[in-house]
Amino acid sequence: MNQQKYYKENANDVVHFLEYNAERPHLIIPEYGRHLQKLIDQATFIKDREERNKAAKYIIQVMGSLNPHLRDVPDFQHKLWDQIFIMSDFRLDVDSPYPIPTREVINLKPERLDYPQKNPKYRFYGNNIKYMINVANSWEEGEMKSALVKVIANHMKKSYLSWNKDTVEDVVIFEHLYELSDGRINLLQSSEELLNTTDLMRTNKKVSNKSQVGNGQKIQKSNNFKKPQNGKKPFVKNNNNQK
Numbered sequence: 001m002n003q004q005k006y007y008k009e010n011a012n013d014v015v016h017f018l019e020y021n022a023e024r025p026h027l028i029i030p031e032y033g034r035h036l037q038k039l040i041d042q043a044t045f046i047k048d049r050e051e052r053n054k055a056a057k058y059i060i061q062v063m064g065s066l067n068p069h070l071r072d073v074p075d076f077q078h079k080l081w082d083q084i085f086i087m088s089d090f091r092l093d094v095d096s097p098y099p100i101p102t103r104e105v106i107n108l109k110p111e112r113l114d115y116p117q118k119n120p121k122y123r124f125y126g127n128n129i130k131y132m133i134n135v136a137n138s139w140e141e142g143e144m145k146s147a148l149v150k151v152i153a154n155h156m157k158k159s160y161l162s163w164n165k166d167t168v169e170d171v172v173i174f175e176h177l178y179e180l181s182d183g184r185i186n187l188l189q190s191s192e193e194l195l196n197t198t199d200l201m202r203t204n205k206k207v208s209n210k211s212q213v214g215n216g217q218k219i220q221k222s223n224n225f226k227k228p229q230n231g232k233k234p235f236v237k238n239n240n241n242q243k
Contacts, residue, residue, distance in 0.1 A: 028087045036062060037087060044091045056094040059084060122176055124163035125156055133181045149185055150192065153177055158200045166201070170194045 027037055036059065043055040063080050064071035071077075078098045085092055090103050120127065132152050139145040157173045173194065174187040 028089070029083060032063060032066070032083075032087070040084060040088050040092065044088050044093075049093075049095075052092075053094050056084060056092065122180070125159050125176070125180075129156060129159070130180060133177070133185065137181060137184050149177075149187070150194075153187065153192075154195050154200075157194050157197075161197065161200055167197050 024034070025037075027034060039055075039059050039062070043052060043059060046052040046055055060077075060080050061071075063083065064076070067076070081096050081098050082101050085096070085101055086106060090101075120130070129152065132148070132155075136145060136148050136152060139148065153170075153173055156177060157168060157170070160168050160173065170193065171188070178186055178188060
């Protein structure tokens with residue numbers, strides 16, 4: 001027998017069958033890989049509708065095998081069916097147990113969020129103070145509104161002391177409150193007194209110390225270690241040779 005075990009291939013024929021990423025089509029959902037994308041592309045060209053439905057269900061099973069713990073969850077099944085239509089570029093015509101998405105719904109952009117004031121004049125108060133002031137303005141005059149205004153003013157003073165100076169006059173807080181409320185809350189002529197600066201600073205220190213409790217406990221535990229006397233290393237019995 002003179003059959004050749006190996007035969008020489010033509011280099012041009014070998015290179016002809018190579019696929020380069022630059023020449024391949026774009027992957028819509030790259031997480032599933034190119035093989036699954038090819039399966040979906042082949043399913044779109046199946047003429048028989050029953051066979052096309054079988055192929056789509058098989059592809060759904062393959063997609064679900066990547067997350068087996070979620071494969072039988074109804075919401076996850078809905079997501080897989082939506083993704084198979086998206087990956088087929090909405091060309092797959094099969095019977096879906098869920099509403100078939102459209103290109104317009106998928107490409108629909110969410111509404112723009114209305115952000116709060118971009119450059120507040122007094123940034124150290126925060127945006128929540130402005131919301132609280134607006135709520136106070138919407139209330140009727142009475143004890144409840146007076147109590148809320150007092151709480152807002154004390155919180156403004158505490159915020160001011162946290163980010164600025166160690167002391168601040170109540171008149172400064174009243175002026176800022178008058179400005180932020182558009183002149184509707186006026187405490188400049190009242191005899192109202194806010195909390196003492198020392199009490200507010202003590203409250204701020206308590207809050208900051210709470211965040212250091214965990215570190216302090218670790219340091220205390222490490223200090224419980226007793227050093228050996230006379231600089232000698234303590235004897236430690238080795239129990240590895242026990243019978």
